[in-house]
Amino acid sequence: MSSTLVAQPETRTERKRRKTRDRLVSAAEKLMTSRPIDDVQIKHITETADIGHGTFYLHFKSKYDILVPIVRSRAVTWDHAIQQRVADMEDPAELMVFSGRHMSRLIQRDPIWRWFLKHAGVPVDEMRAAIGPFTARDFAQAVRAGRFNIPDAQFTSRFLFGAYVSSLLESFEASDPERVIDLMMELVLRVLGLDDHEAAEMAHCPLKPL
Amino acid sequence: MSSTLVAQPETRTERKRRKTRDRLVSAAEKLMTSRPIDDVQIKHITETADIGHGTFYLHFKSKYDILVPIVRSRAVTWDHAIQQRVADMEDPAELMVFSGRHMSRLIQRDPIWRWFLKHAGVPVDEMRAAIGPFTARDFAQAVRAGRFNIPDAQFTSRFLFGAYVSSLLESFEASDPERVIDLMMELVLRVLGLDDHEAAEMAHCPLKPL
Numbered sequence: 001m002s003s004t005l006v007a008q009p010e011t012r013t014e015r016k017r018r019k020t021r022d023r024l025v026s027a028a029e030k031l032m033t034s035r036p037i038d039d040v041q042i043k044h045i046t047e048t049a050d051i052g053h054g055t056f057y058l059h060f061k062s063k064y065d066i067l068v069p070i071v072r073s074r075a076v077t078w079d080h081a082i083q084q085r086v087a088d089m090e091d092p093a094e095l096m097v098f099s100g101r102h103m104s105r106l107i108q109r110d111p112i113w114r115w116f117l118k119h120a121g122v123p124v125d126e127m128r129a130a131i132g133p134f135t136a137r138d139f140a141q142a143v144r145a146g147r148f149n150i151p152d153a154q155f156t157s158r159f160l161f162g163a164y165v166s167s168l169l170e171s172f173e174a175s176d177p178e179r180v181i182d183l184m185m186e187l188v189l190r191v192l193g194l195d196d197h198e199a200a201e202m203a204h205c206p207l208k209p210l
Numbered sequence: 211m212s213s214t215l216v217a218q219p220e221t222r223t224e225r226k227r228r229k230t231r232d233r234l235v236s237a238a239e240k241l242m243t244s245r246p247i248d249d250v251q252i253k254h255i256t257e258t259a260d261i262g263h264g265t266f267y268l269h270f271k272s273k274y275d276i277l278v279p280i281v282r283s284r285a286v287t288w289d290h291a292i293q294q295r296v297a298d299m300e301d302p303a304e305l306m307v308f309s310g311r312h313m314s315r316l317i318q319r320d321p322i323w324r325w326f327l328k329h330a331g332v333p334v335d336e337m338r339a340a341i342g343p344f345t346a347r348d349f350a351q352a353v354r355a356g357r358f359n360i361p362d363a364q365f366t367s368r369f370l371f372g373a374y375v376s377s378l379l380e381s382f383e384a385s386d387p388e389r390v391i392d393l394m395m396e397l398v399l400r401v402l403g404l405d406d407h408e409a410a411e412m413a414h415c416p417l418k419p420l
Contacts, residue, residue, distance in 0.1 A: 162376020
């Protein structure tokens with residue numbers, strides 16, 4: 001077996017580096033859940049983590065950058081809860097809709113996610129890295145099952161990513177954010193080739209709680 | 211007639227202010243079409259316009275901000291050319307597709323528009339101000355004509371805005387950008403309630419030149 005294919009044990013330097021990074025992320029998350037995110041400065045994060053100010057920039061480019069692992073880890077937790085409720089769903093489209101409606105509601109209610117998405121100057125690539133994996137997995141599953149009818153899976157996913165972020169931002173300002181999320185899901189299903197009637201029915205049916 | 215309803219003549223101060231702003235915009239456009247946009251600095255713009263450096267910030271917040279009137283004025287010119295070709299189109303959906311396919315091709319080929327859209331840290335509101343009016347007019351016309359079947363016009367337009375920007379960014383990286391633009395239009399038509407077959411046909415039919 002080629003040694004390049006075997007996971008190398010972490011060196012002492014790598015372990016130290018990872019621990020420093022983890023402490024910065026924990027400190028940032030702690031601060032951001034206890035005060036307005038706009039008020040959290042990088043110096044507060046390094047002080048709370050008890051790490052030198054300059055060290056922050058060895059790990060992250062900006063305050064925005066350190067939000068990426070935080071929002072991802074929250075989404076991983078939510079996704080885990082969602083996955084436990086979909087085991088008995090046979091239709092991959094139904095699974096995607098259930099997952100999308102719940103995940104969007106959780107994002108819409110989370111102050112850190114809201115700040116992350118609303119923050120002017122969002123680097124699109126980092127936003128895709130944070131959101132992409134969850135939508136992509138269920139999407140790919142339904143495409144493989146032939147449940148959707150789309151002309152180009154890669155492009156369709158890029159099209160929907162932009163629509164999704166724009167819709168979430170709209171939901172943040174809406175008097176009825178859940179209605180906006182379900183409308184979004186209805187239009188997503190149209191894009192995926194479901195007819196108008198089925199799209200509306202699936203997106204607006206009563207949503208089983210998590 | 212109430213005086214508040216009558217356009218007030220421009221005062222001397224206002225005229226002077228507008229002329230300064232116009233000179234800054236012209237200088238920026240001239241520089242940005244003659245060298246890489248990344249290399250154009252605000253001091254180059256004020257030097258070319260022969261205006262004090264600080265004056266720039268009385269009119270614009272940033273180099274990005276001064277791009278908004280430039281990309282808008284280019285889009286106005288293109289839109290004018292497109293409108294001259296659609297006078298005989300009876301179907302508002304056909305008009306929207308023709309306009310969207312051409313406008314997107316022109317944006318995709320324009321270095322200033324590309325920079326504007328690709329620039330990390332795009333303030334979404336300003337981008338909507340630049341793109342919105344053109345898409346909104348044709349869209350509203352087709353909605354009024356009952357050509358589309360959508361659950362909520364305002365939300366649908368916000369959903370499509372995100373999808374549109376994301377798709378244009380994808381076209382910038384594509385080996386065949388026109389194919390990506392037409393795929394985008396196909397998915398837009400699905401969102402608007404056309405069936406898959408009609409959407410594909412309208413989005414990929416041979417495009418009459420401008």
